[in-house]
Amino acid sequence: MALYEHIFIARQDVSQQQVEALTEQFSTIITENGGTIGKTEYWGLRNLTFKVRKNRKGHYTLLNLDAPHAALAEMERQMGINEDVLRFLTLRVEEHETEPSAMMQSRGERGGRFGDRDRGDRGDRGDRGDRGDRGDRGDRGNRFGDRPRRERDENSDGGQAQ
DSSP, rough: OOOEEEEEEEESOOOOOHHHHHHHHHHHHHHHTTTTEEEEEEEEEEEEEETTOOOOOEEEEEEEEEHHHHHHHHHHHHHOOOOTTEEEEEEESSSSSOOEEEEEEEOHHHHTTTTTOOOOOOOOOOGGGGGGGOOOOOGOOTTTTTTTOOOTTTTTTTTOOO
């Protein structure tokens, strides 16, 4: 039998208990057709990148499966019929990971958003006296270079037709 990682997203308006019931329903389909469930992870209610069937959020669940293709096909068929499942993805893998997935690890363990930077104590910035006085800044000159200014005619309508 092949090893698979399967993730499905349930609608935002179903409860966590209903998501667990869906997970149990799909797990039953796999076991009845000769497969086994290695690991189940509920990742929680997360934001979607874009709206899917008018939903901005979804309940994410990961299943590690060891099942024949027929069992997987039946589970995916049932997910396509179920209106509570927004999306699903199944990937064939060489081996299942034994440790928790990256989504389940705490931010501190995997470094967080900017955890790869160790800035340390940057210390006092000092008086910054090396910059000198920035002055009036009036010496920048004309913004438009050396182009002469065009004079306006008082009787002109400014280029607008009447």
